[in-house]
Amino acid sequence: DVTSSAPDGTTICGTVTSLSPFAVAQALNEPSTNILQNGNFSGGAANWLQFASRIDQTGTTISDISYISWAVTNGVFEYYRIGPTAPDIATSAVVLQNTAVPFSAGDPVVAHFDLGNSSSTRKRISVLIHHSGFQDLSVCTFFVPPNTPLRTYAMRTHATVNWPGASISFY
Secondary structure: OOEEEOOOOOOOEEOOOOOOOOOOOOOOOOOOOOOOOOOOOOOOOOOOEEEEEEEOOOOOEEEOHHHEEEEEEOOEEEEEEOOOOOOOOEEEEEEEEEOOOOEOOOOEEEEEEEEEEOOOOOEEEEEEEEEOOOOOEEEEEEEEOOOEEEEEEEEEEEOOOOEOOEEEEEO
16 A cells, blocks of 8 residues: 555545556455454464364375364464375365354455464465355465565455355365
């Protein structure tokens, strides 16, 4: 945001240090209600679920919580997926919240969340905003550079069918 002033309500002024492309934008239909419980993790991991699984050598997916390491430290939910060990061939880990808040088809859904990466390697995280039964979902994948402090990311979507409850999942 390079806005420096809006002197008359119809003119927007901005200040940049070089010739730069820019756009004037305004969020429309921005939901104003936070539907998450314990979104700042002041209550530790309360209201957040952790799930992990592994795929064995036969291709069978097996629920196995030992493939996720997590802790809440100073209001930050820190977690990572633990990679497979032989004979398993893959693992998956997710932190999620089912809000039980319904949405009607067409309702806007916006999520703002902070992501960081304390490791020395780039990490990938996929964030799903979805119908609690997965009948409708939107997904965005973010690559977070190594040693990146927390910064805010956002997703904007809408329900395409009625949702009995909205969920957000971080894979």
